[in-house]
Amino acid sequence: MTTAQRVTIPFNRPSTAKSSVPYVTQALLSGRTSGDGPYTKRCGTYLTTRLGAPAALLTTSCTDALEMAALLTRIQPGDEVIVPSFTFSSTAAAFALFGATIVFADVRGDTLNINENDLPNLITQKTKAVVVVHYAGVGCEMDTITALCQDAGIALVEDNAHGLFGRYRGRNLGSFGVLSTLSFHETKNLSCGEGGALIINDPSLVDRAEIIREKGTNRSQFWRGQVDKYTWVDHGSSFLPADYVAAALLAQFEEAEVIQAKRKALWDRYRRDLTGWATAQNVKLPYVPPDCEQPYHMFYLRFPSASTMEAARQYLVSMGILAVTHYVPLHSSPQGKRVGRGAWPLAEEVSATLLRLPFYTDMSDEEADTVVAEVTSLTL
Ligand SMILES: Cc1ncc(COP(=O)(O)O)c(C=O)c1O
DSSP, X not given: OOTTSOOSBOSOOOOOOXXXXXXXXXXHHTXXXXXXXXXXXXXXXXXXXXXXXXXXXXXXXXXXXXXXXXHHTTOOTTOEEEEESSSOHHHHHHHHTTTOEEEEEOBOXXXXXXXXXXXXXXXXXXXXXXXXXXGGGOOOOHHHHHHHHHHHTOEEEEEOTXXXXXXXXXXXXXXXXXXXXXXXXXXXXXXXXXXXXXXXXXXXXXXHHHHHHBTTBXXXXXXXXXXXXXXXXXXXOBOOOOHHHHHHHHHHHHTHHHHHHHHXXXXXXXXXXXXXXXXXXXXBOOOOOTTXXXXXXXXXXXXXXXXXXXXXXXXXXXXXXXXXXXXXXXXXXXXXXXXXXXXXXXXXXXXXXXXXXXXXXXXXXXXXXXXXXXXXXXXX
């Protein structure tokens, strides 16, 4: 798109919540703005209660939470970490940062999640962790993946950036791995600009996670009166957000039901209004298996070819509708080639043919009408 073209319907607008401004103002004026203040604690309590997890630590991003996961699983040079090729750079970068070799896996043709059937061929003596991504918040085949990781003694980490409130066979996404991560970036259902969380499902990792998040110090124990002085005890960095960032997030947590209901209505509407056109044009809509409950994070179209996708994208953009592609397969990225191995045709095909439609909590009926009208005007 050139700068001269006007975007009338953006790809994303961050969700909003009524209490954001009063909460952030209160946090700013409280005289205690650094991390782990009252709003951060309330966010942690919300997540542990909602997810039934032993611990949830707010971080400054999902990327940071993934880096904490790499430290907690003690990734070091020589280790191999299996990740899907069709994902965001952070899923792999967080582990490559500590010297892991990244082993890319292909995706399934239906959910676009990691293909669990490829895992037995990819696991070696050096495999330290498998990192799965629940694409669009639709669960991976967790029964198979959990069993494979348990049998092989490999850490399972869920990059659940898209999947807060998603469920697989009645169980919350993010509760299967030893660790899982969330994103609260502005594009996610609930957001605070930049933010994330580490969910710790193995209670034996909680103490070390707190230390890693607090610059390698036992400051959290000091605040709780468990030690007289705090000191440098392990690896770590500064992974905790300011309390006023948590205040903005808490406001959205408290309105999660309203936000989720609006997103469901939009998703259902896109599916209802686009199904006939998609069938006629041989375009695939998102697939949600019957045993998965999705959190309505995104809506995408899969075109029959790269050229039809690109023509549709250009047309929609020319009409002011910012439809966007998604991940470039990491195995084909410059850094992916340096730190990883594996090349996967399906990930490439999905990347070349998938187009995401504008999707945000407060999309108006008129905006949704316009998107549907322009998409269904397309003849491929
Ligand atoms: C699957 C996945 N993992 C990780 C991230 C990184 O999230 P953050 O921006 O919170 O670091 C993203 C970003 O959208 C993502 O899509």
